[in-house]
Amino acid sequence: TSKNKQNINIKIIIMLSKNLEKALNAQVNAEFWSSYFYLSMSVHFADAGLSGFAKWFRVQAKEEEEHALKIMDYIVSRGNKVSLQPIAKVTQSWKSPLAAFEDTLKHEQEVTKMIHDLVVVADEEKDYATRSMLQWFVDEQVEEEDTARSLVDALKFIGNEKLGIYMLTKNSV
Numbered sequence: 001t002s003k004n005k006q007n008i009n010i011k012i013i014i015m016l017s018k019n020l021e022k023a024l025n026a027q028v029n030a031e032f033w034s035s036y037f038y039l040s041m042s043v044h045f046a047d048a049g050l051s052g053f054a055k056w057f058r059v060q061a062k063e064e065e066e067h068a069l070k071i072m073d074y075i076v077s078r079g080n081k082v083s084l085q086p087i088a089k090v091t092q093s094w095k096s097p098l099a100a101f102e103d104t105l106k107h108e109q110e111v112t113k114m115i116h117d118l119v120v121v122a123d124e125e126k127d128y129a130t131r132s133m134l135q136w137f138v139d140e141q142v143e144e145e146d147t148a149r150s151l152v153d154a155l156k157f158i159g160n161e162k163l164g165i166y167m168l169t170k171n172s173v
């Protein structure tokens with residue numbers, strides 16, 4: 001009967017294409033890499049005695065882990081497979097707080113590009129659910145770039161003044 005047909009249809013999970021599954025898994029790895037990257041900055045600043053920045057980067061690392069988990073959960077919810085890949089090595093020291101925040105901004109701009117590339121693939125495949133899931137990341141990137149940019153600006157303004165850097169680390173958490 002048509003009612004039975006309807007029930008069967010409801011049970012069908014429309015899976016991600018292999019192409020999108022691969023691309024989203026690559027993004028999971030990129031988000032974990034970001035987490036590792038910021039954790040590396042966190043330990044670098046803890047070692048340098050700048051505990052405010054150390055805490056700030058620890059929070060960023062946690063957020064990146066949450067981004068990875070969000071995409072992992074989404075892949076699973078579509079009935080696809082998560083594939084966790086090795087996390088590439090990260091830089092371990094920076095010559096100044098400004099250098100670290102410039103690296104942060106540059107990295108976030110690269111992540112924005114990755115997210116936008118994923119949006120293009122989702123659009124091409126007319127995968128509107130993935131397109132919708134990605135919108136959260138599109139918006140999040142605007143905020144992340146903005147935060148990193150304002151810290152770069154503040155550090156440029158302060159220059160090498162130790163007191164200014166100290167004040168900024170106290171206010172950044």
Ligand code: FEO
Binds near residue numbers: 108
């Ligand atoms: Fe997951 Fe900072 O982007």
